[in-house]
Amino acid sequence: MYKLISILKYCLVMVFVPFAAAVFADVPRGILIGTVVDAVGKPVSGITVTLQPDNRWAITDAKGRFEIAGLFQGTYSLGIKAIGFDIYTTQVEVEMGKIKSISIHLIAGNEGLNEVNVKGVHGNPDNFIDMTRTVMPSKVITRQEIEMMGSRRLDEVLKEQTGLAIVNDIGSGSRAVGLQMQGFDNGYTMIMVDGQSMVGRNNGNFDLSRITVSNIERIEIIKGASSCLFGSEALAGVINIVTRKNINHPQAMAALRYGSFNMIDATLEGETPFAGKNGSVYLSGNYYRTDGFNANPYLNEGKTAPPFNSFAFQGRGRYLLTENSTFNFNGRYVTRHSENNISYGVQPTKDVLDEQDLNVSVSLNNHFNNGLKLKSQYHLARYKTAHDITDLSSGVLMPGNSFEQYVHRGELQGLKRLSDAIELTAGAGGAYELLQNTAYRGSKNMANYFVYGQVSWHPLADLLVTGGGRYDYHDMYGGKINPSLGLQYQLLDNFTVKAAVATGFKTPNFQQLYLVFTNLQTGYTVLGSEEFWREIKTLQDAGQIMSVFPSAQNIGKLRPERSVSYSAGFNYSPITRLKLDVNIFYNEMKDFINSEQVAVKTNNQQVFSYMNIAKAYTSGAEIGLSWSATKAFTISAGYQLLYAVDKGVVDSIKNGTGLYGFVYDTDINNIRPSTLKDYFGLNNRSRHMANVKFSYQHEKSGLTGTFRINYRSKYGFSEDNKANKFLDPYDTYVRSYFLLNLALQKTFYNKHLQFQLTADNLMNYRDQLMPAQQGRAIIAGLSWRF
Template structure:
């Protein structure tokens, strides 16, 4: 890789170039200012002398955009001549001093990760801080559930706190959640509870849809969500905010930032307190909540210091606690108390070197620790039933390197290793895994209108040997307002600790779950104790689990028929092999079930996504999105077509008979909606300081569980969650030169609830007030 970086650059003698100097109003040279040229997506950052240079430009007219926190953004038209150097002098004026940073599409200057999430082979999306604030959202799940192609789902069988993110039909265990480019840990049966993450210090959210293991490793089989926290500090400023509303929700934030040592260094600190009484969506629950009450404290800190003109040292730390107590009482059952404590720690130390020849190097160590303690107490007998109790550690060291190899080629690469340790009372002793990786990505401008983005990652896992995952994407500007794109990428996911080693028995209900590596030993112990009634023939397939593999294909286009309208269309097909499924494989003499894991199925998800954005006026912006999804287990389809196996028969409730299954009887995988849509109207009137948004989200019906004679697949006579709409509203008003902001938020205006959706809250009205501290110019 380093040999590649030393190759001579492509000749650009016949192409044009642009150089410039950026200063403030007083003539002070400004460093780290983002510059972009459209439509070629060329980008640059000013150096310590305020200079920037962009080479390899074809003759013509370009739009130059310059932006920085604390200054008004500038946009100019630049004329480039072939074979000539154009020069420009830019003087930035002081502007908006709010904590949210201006976002410029195509600019990537994130020191935490050199990989540009917006230019990977797979489709991507960026949610800006301004969008988050206009939604009035408080937790990460509230933001993501309103995005096209994403759904927040409940796994009731894993407990009332098991919620996760579904992307393009993949279960939540297949989407990697990252913070500042590093993976987060702490899942319940594969689900990462996004409600434990506050949005108070989020600068933007980057989303990649499709297999991304080529760059990010296991768990990125469905895609990636990267949370980018606050950085790029240029002025002392602060924020105090408080929101209160329905369900006794309190959301309080205090944050501040300042440069120091003549702006060679910067520091940012934030604290957030959040509490809720929870809510109940189940009429049969006489006491307690389906979404439990909790309180949470979150602390975030960042520090950066310029060691020299080329070297920067940075630190990032985050610590979150959450405590929950939920009394539960169902009819004819003893009341119980469910207590949960969580502790989440993330920290990193990084050294960034930006050499004068354009080479960028980053060395980073990252540590995350997640602890979960949960138990359930029978309030009548006082008996404590054990729940989850584990500590999970991830140590990760990584080095990244990036360099422009001339006007046509940019290379990014990295190498490192990760060590994961789990100490869990449900497993026998500590368990650990180690992974070593090497990856690279290139952006190549093959012709004036044609560019390629590709990458590959090599992983060596101490339990699953080595895996190579490549990807390739193409972008073609057919017309000035029409761009076609296509991509193919591979992904993999190694079995997790639970699927391998879990030994768990639910004391309250009696069922057991055994990991594949522990299954036969545990079965033998129960057989010798006379506790096994029968072991199913399918249990013979339980053994050493294989990693799951997927190939993702996507293609689409972006069309701008006129200046105010953008249309984006994407179709996708995700093919999965060695799918790990949990199945009942034995009965106890008490009649309770025993479950384990096996590689049994091939599956695919396919569909299309459409996004439309229309700027109706300077203040009004309309957007809409739609997803069509098919999620199919190939094993079910093959069994039905062949008339053999587990799925050859179906019980037809209408005819009151059992008959041979037909392909039309199979409706796909559970918990996936065929249709999802959203509409958003945003209003922002700068002179009056009034902003707001009205959003409508739709989800069509989806399968929940077997509701007639079990045939192991979703048919028309099973139980479904009905289709529904959610309406949300948020309005903000800024006063006193943007120091004061008042806000009112109304979520789920129609008060929609369903007992099969325990995580869906009823109507929630909140009022908020915030004060920004900054010096008026």
């Protein structure tokens, strides 16, 4: 504890001292005054005008006028969200000691107060690709929404979004908390921070709980195949995390939260311009710890989610080299240490895992006089783990899995508006991936090269057409072209339709090819397809295999996965305060790589491996509804219907032959021919998911709050009778459940001080089959913005 206090004191001094002189210096401030009118010039009163990044605001009077004084010199982002009008954003330059005047004309629209569509967001300097131009279903989760939820880690934010599910991989335990989107597993969604893809997966799962949300400005979610622009990991979609930018003057923030399970979440951040505003720097540090928790209500000892502590440091730097050239630097370093003493009534052990996550990127942005924007970038990612288990009875150390992954990526990207109606984005680059893992029999490496482009075309004022394509060449699997096409048409002022089709391409990863892993605590084994037959023979010779399933004959050289995704939907606002979003999707996959149990060991533990499923699909619908009952109170709801199907199982059942033609019926204690009603679908996927959110936001008093209800219907967990390798009614399921969450915030001293109270999982729901679902958590916090 003393070491922690010393570290926090050191961080406090290093972050805040550089800003103190500038913050408290007696310098003349600027003033911004303005008038807000509608399309016909009528003043708009009672709406809030905000300035970012320092959260200054004002409310227009009866004549539409507003004034914000005491501003530092710099460029501010001005925004207006008002019922009945489109979202308005612009950049405002304020000079020291001067008055800046601005006139704002709002356009009639149908935007509500609870959600910001991606279309209202400024372009991201970290990536010229406008993710919204894919015409795929998209959403932005704003910093304000994250704060109102009271979330601490990324998985807590995403699990409450329509169409997203946070799941555990059966082969990875509670330390692999991954994201499922439209029925695709975690490995099919690209996780990006400021436009750069993240690496480091625990048995294939990217653990979202290792990312703090303390410095996140917004989260962009794109659903549907995006691998034509972003690469092979984006078959299901993209999650792009955008951190703080637009630094105009020195400021800082300190926050501390404490709650159930001895959870501590402490954040320090600061930012300042320098060199006459030609440069800027942002620094943040976060410390997070928890005692872990036990998600199994029948277990009296041990933790299903281990205790851990984590330090996260992030820095951004920007320097204007010339009027048209900017140098940018991004750096992120995260450590996490966890220890878990486990007995479960058998051999007591201590499980220790250390993780290090480093991401560094440098880029040169050039804006030429002819309108061409060009970005050259290099990105280094390194993820390292060390995992050991100690037998507490004998004191013997059992070496676990050591893992180290490097990715070197270089990319050149350009953006050019060819005319008022046509914009072109294109890029090219390559990536080299190196992995060293004790479970992979030495070092492995892969390389791929790519070129891509996207054209956005407005043939009509109400019609947007986007077309894109990407060519990938992989040194093990050759080349592949992936095109995409999207249409968006505004039929009426309050009714917009959209449709898209895109192809996807994904090569097998290191785990699926080379993994040789046995969990020393529980005894299950996971084998990559390239290693399976050699390793299974070694286990058989050692007398450790009871039986090998017939389905194991399908294990061989894995083929790349290919997919075609179709989506269509509409946005409709029958009245100003009501908004309806509907999207229907169908994703067809060929050579889908699936993890399956293929053998049983003599200790009754499973052996898993990977094989291609000839054809599979996910299909369904997503519906979102938002109603602004008053200016301060909003109700929103979302629902997803999902079908995830292996076509081979369906064909086998229809024909009454093959591996899936029969089912063991426990009611009659005998085998009978299977029917389509017996087949539930792919494992770990719920047929129904829904959420309801009640939001209250009173601007004048600074009081905000949310009450959220999340529902997930039952989903398949594992085989529970004689193995027929598909989910039937007699297998093990995770039952349906509801989660209730509450968060309240109150600001004081002109929004400088904020108090927050959060209550997650109010009904204390737990399930032994969900090791990462914590029980009831009550958390309180304070933050102060300088």
